[in-house]
Amino acid sequence: MGTKVAKLSLFPLTAEVNEKGHLVVSGCDTVELAVEFGTPLYVFDEFSLRSKCREFKTEFGQRYSETTLIYASKAFLNRALAVIFNEEGLGLDVVSAGELATARSVDFPLDMVYFHGNNKSTEEIRLALKHHVGRIVVDNFDELDRLGEMAEETGHIPDILLRLTPGVDPHTHEHITTGVLGGKFGFPLFSADRAVTEAMSAPSLNLVGLHFHLGSLIFEVQPYEEALEVVLEFAAEMKRKHGFELEELNIGGGFAIQYTMDSPAPPISTYAEAIVSKMVSKCRLLKLAPPMLTIEPGRAIVGQAGIALYRVGVVKDIPGIRCYVSVDGGMADNIRPVLYGAKYEALVANKVLEEEVGLVTIAGRFCESGDILVEDISLPLVSAGDIIAIPDCGAYCLPLQSNYNASLKPAIVGVKEGKARLIRRRETFDDFARCDLL
Secondary structure, eight states: OHHHHHHHTTSOTTOEEOTTSOEEETTEEHHHHHHHHOSSEEEEEHHHHHHHHHHHHHHHHTTOSSEEEEEEGGGOOOHHHHHHHHHTTOEEEEOSHHHHHHHHHTTOOGGGEEEOOSSOOHHHHHHHHHTTOSEEEEOSHHHHHHHHHHHHHHTOOOEEEEEEEOOOOOSSOGGGBOSSTTSSSSEEHHHHHHHHHHHHHOTTOEEEEEEOOOBSSBOOSHHHHHHHHHHHHHHHHHHHHHOOOOOEEEOOOOBOOOOSTTOOOOOHHHHHHHHHHHHHHHHHHHTOOOOEEEEOOSHHHHTTTEEEEEEEEEEEEETTTEEEEEESOOTTTOOHHHHHOOOOOOEETTOTTSOOOEEEEEEOSSSOTTOEEEEEEEESOOOTTOEEEESSOSSSTTTTOOOGGGOOOOEEEEEETTEEEEEEOOOOHHHHHTTOOO
16 A cells, blocks of 8 residues: 555645545546546646646745746647646747747747757748747857848847757766767857857847756756856856856756656755755856846656556466556657656556556557566556556657557546546547548
8 A cells, every 4th residue: 555655646746546446636537537538548737737837936936036937848738738837927948830839829928938949940940030039049050140140131139048068967868968068959168159259249149148958857966066067157258258248047957757666856946956056156256147047847847747547458468477468558659668768657547546466567559569668567456448547747758749550649638626628639530641642
């Protein structure tokens, strides 16, 4: 029983078990949700979403009032979530015309949109200028030149940040490391001086600050402290050499969440204390005016709020080797385990209170041997028709989805105070074929 209760802590903040022994989220029985909306099904708890937004604003804001919170849309964005983030006073970090279109479709305030990307198309730059997004984060010299030319043609002078590569190892998976020297993102420090001088000399651009992003799933505060040391010293050097005034420092995101019982993540307060303390003390030492601090959490806001529900189809026991529990989803709706070895916990949503009887491996239905969602997890006796619930699926599962094996993308349900509503309907075969031509 203790293990099951502990696992509940990985689910949304409203998760509990009802008298039937079913997993409940925000007053909604997940087994009933699976029946009503079908599986695979993704469920988002609105209370958890709003709570994480407020926790970030409180923990950073009470330590440093000039903090701006920008949600990293790549973790997962749709129209319903964009409305919630707007209501909570967050901005949006977008990396494509598609993410910008989602924001525009709900009248999100575009002055609170930051446009990122290492290879923005001409059309995307044009859209960013046309809609006067709050910041354009410039990634390289080609973009800097092109943006300057296009801005001059439009007559709109955008506020820009330069993305730097501070050369700090965040001690995370190589596929989600973005701040080390030699990566594809940002200006390396050895060429950043030139980037600052070119940006400052461009009459059609307004350089207001610097940006860095170290990576994702960073469980330590030390990498942030190291990067702040490096970037603020660079800012001080640019002030001495070129008169550059650092008005805004955007440190990106990367804040970790707990996916498994043996991988606890620091609380948001720990990140806030370390980051704010280092920035303020370093600015004081370098005699820099403290800039506006911008943070861009994604996973840490949306990850725990989302769960995935699957229905068991087949149980295949290979005595002495492995017992496979095959479900009706897998790598097409959650490629994270295949892509970079992501680990998850799981519960049998309709048997939460039953005793665990042994190890099983939760396998997907797709034609790849590597299509494994959870390997060697202790569960109750599992049978066909049971509902498997996997926590912490709010981030990156949905944006990385595919139609592999001609599968249909699952529905998404939002839950709040005992009520459920579709926030994305399940794909149909007509949807799947709509772009095909004969």
